[in-house]
Amino acid sequence: MAVDRELLRQFYDLKQLLSDKWAPAILVTLAEGRMRRVDILSTIHSFSYGEEWSDRNAPLQDSILARTLKRMTEEGLLVRTEPDTTTFPPEVYYSLTPPMEEFLAAxxxxxxxxxxxxxxxxxxxxxxxxxxxxxxxxxx
Structure with missing residues (x-):
């Protein structure tokens, strides 16, 4: 039986893409459209994961969310809009990149x-x- 090395690599690539503890929750949250960080945090806190969710006692902190959003943006998973300077404080929005929208659809x-x-x-x-x-x- 021939090993499908490409399939194996793709599995590991996807695992790496989603390996951050909070990345799946962020992606699912942003599937509804662009959001501010405070709204992302609020939405994730509203999720009910069930008994099988091993990290239910360690809720997402805002500082961790900020770092995760920054990293996901740098990796090309998210788009960060420039601050709207007509509001105070300036509003920054995050959204999925087209490839991530395609991924969620797939x-x-x-x-x-x-x-x-x-x-x-x-x-x-x-x-x-x-x-x-x-x-x-x-x-x-």
């Missing part, structure tokens, strides 16, 4: 797959939680 079949195989995903998540906390729940 995720549709993956979303459907994850719905059909929610039991598999749930088992894998539960296993990872057990492994990270230890069999006795102590983390050792």
């Amino acid at each position: 995720v549709g079949p993956v979303r459907e797959w994850s719905r059909r195989h929610a039991d598999l995903i749930g088992r894998a998540q539960a296993h990872r939680r057990r492994q990270s906390t230890g069999a006795d729940g102590t983390g050792e």
